[in-house]
Amino acid sequence: MNVKRGSTTFLKIIIFLAGIAVLALCISLPGITIKDARVHPDTAYFLIPFLVCAYGFCIALSVALYHAYKLLTCIEKNNAFSELSLKSLQIIKKCTIAVIFLFLLAIVSLKICAKVTGGDAAPVPLCLLGILATSMITAIVDVLQKPIKNALNI
Template sequence: MNRWATFFLKGVILFIGIVVLSVCLFWLPEIASRDAKVHPETAYLQYAFLLSAYLLSIPFFIGLYKVFKLFIYINQNKAFTEVSVRALKVIKYCAITISAFIVAGVIFVALYMEGDRAGVVAMGLYSTFASSVIATFAGVLQRLVNEVVNIISENDLIV
């Protein structure tokens, strides 16, 4: 049963990765070019938008890869090893980085965007909250797994 659950979760992670990659490759450039045609006076901002979106996707994909690797470690009965602790640490740092990028984007939008900013700021705050929850969960899980690894290594020294 455990293998089927991790197999399903790995499939979900792959699906999320494919969807986000297709959004980055096909949907975001289309949005940027459409916005540049509608607002030619601010067309130069499309490059900043695309650059920030692609920079944001780097820690997202790194974190997604580490989650996938964590499920592989669980399948190999290496859930309570040092490699799992390192994977959780990377996931935590990726989530913190994503939160920082989103906060910087919200600040940029709040300062430089004209018109109604409420929707963009609200979505940014929701995304920051979700990423912060993931970072907190990964940090707590990292600490717990690290304690288990320390207990296991102490028991190996005793025996």
């Protein structure tokens, strides 16, 4: 399996940039929530589930990005069908399932907040799109795992 080094390097750069974006989000979240708590002090306690979901999402995405980077390193070294790449794919799959759970938790939190405050839960369709995208990634990872498992069993 001969993979051009340029394509894996490009993907590694994309993963690195995504990691920087996740880090920037983690750094800016406290400031955003403090500003929102000052503007809406009566509903400031609803920010706790938001922060749990946001930081959980950031952690799961960071772990998945790290293992995607490891997987690309295995591919560069022509070890795509190895135990290490299979473990990386399994961890990425677990991270996507955790992200789906966090999206569901965010939907429940938004619905409760909307009922209590009398507003609407406008970001719910966005969360549903996130669940769809994440489940597609989970399916792709599952499809990628099957040939690796078969190659390791032979």
